[in-house]
Amino acid sequence: MAPPDNDVLWARSLHCALSGSDALSGVSLGVREGEILALVGPRGSGKTTLMRCLSGQLLAQQGEVWFNSSPVHTLGPAERERLRRDRFGWIDPEPGLVPELTGWENTALPLLLRGISHKAAKTAALEWLERLDIGVCARKRPHALTQSQRQRIAIARALVATPSVLFADEPTATLHRADGAQVLRTLTAAARSHGITVLLATHDAEVAALADRTVALLDGRRVGTVPPASGAEGVAACSLSV
Ligand SMILES: Nc1ncnc2c1ncn2[C@@H]1O[C@H](COP(=O)(O)OP(=O)(O)OP(=O)(O)O)[C@@H](O)[C@H]1O
Structure with missing residues (x-):
């Protein structure tokens, strides 16, 4: 079965066992282009596993991903x-920067790996660091930065190649x-202004409130779609110019 035309990502009946236990038990999901979708659920509910399957990092034993x-x-x-x-960006809870590289070099890595020239990669990296308010970090190595600055660099690195889908x-x-x-x-403002689809895994309702839509997981199953706790945040984020 082919996915609906307006879904950038579509999964059907994903079953995924990790070390013998079921991490996903028949999860289906469609993500629309440009949408910011929050995946919510308590620890161990399957959010990371679902994102790893959707991004092609992990193959589910059963089911389809398109x-x-x-x-x-x-x-x-x-x-x-x-x-x-080429098409996806990924942000982990920890920034995972290369300690020997400066802020801009860490940010530019996805472009350099694609073979983009050093000069163009540096220009793009510096632009994203400015957008994320950490232009001053461009020439510093990770050990000289705060945790917040390091995580912003990881976010800039995930956005620098303007991915179709950002997994956070x-x-x-x-x-x-x-x-x-x-x-x-x-x-979220940067993603909206660049038309980037975002999947945001969280167990924090305030974080989920920034999304357009929320999908809840529990014990590797979808337990229903709930609206964001506060409807105004997503709209407010649109108006920021990043
Ligand atoms: N590499 C792994 N090996 C074995 N079991 C795993 C592995 N990764 C996850 N699991 C198990 O799969 C289930 C789903 O885990 P997952 O990390 O996807 O949940 P989560 O909702 O993202 O949790 P968290 O909020 O803690 O990140 C859990 O029972 C977890 O223990």
Whole structure:
């Protein structure tokens, strides 16, 4: 069965067991182009596993994943790797920067890996660092930066190649509340202004409130779609110019 035309990502009946236990038990999901979708659920509910399956990092034992009307579940490892590199961005709870590289070099990595010239990659990286209010970090190495600055660099790195889909796994979990909220507003505003679809895994209702739609997971199953706790945040984020 082919996915609906307006879904950028579409998954049907994903079953995924990890080390013998069911991480996903028949999850189906459609994500519309440009949408910011929050995946919510308590720890261990399957959010990360679902995002890993949707992004081609992990193959579910059963079920289908489609990206823009092309099957992902039938691709070989090299093709899935290329898809991830060329079309997707990923943010982990921890920034995972290369310690030997400066802020702009860390940010530019996805472009340099695609073979884009050093000069063009640096220009794009510096632009994203400015947009995320960390232009001053461009020439510093990670050890000289705060946790918030490092995570903003990880976000800039995920956005620099303007991915079709950005997967953000608890992107502000290690930040203080106010700082995390600011970082998330910047991230969602940047995604909206560049038409980037975002999947945002979180167990925080305030974070989910920034999304257009929320999908809830529990024990590897969808337990219903709930509206954001506060309807105004997503609209407010649109008006920020990032
Ligand atoms: N590499 C792994 N090996 C074995 N089991 C795993 C692995 N990764 C996840 N699991 C298990 O799969 C289930 C789903 O985990 P997952 O990390 O997807 O949930 P989550 O909702 O993202 O949780 P969290 O909020 O803690 O990140 C859990 O029971 C977890 O223990």
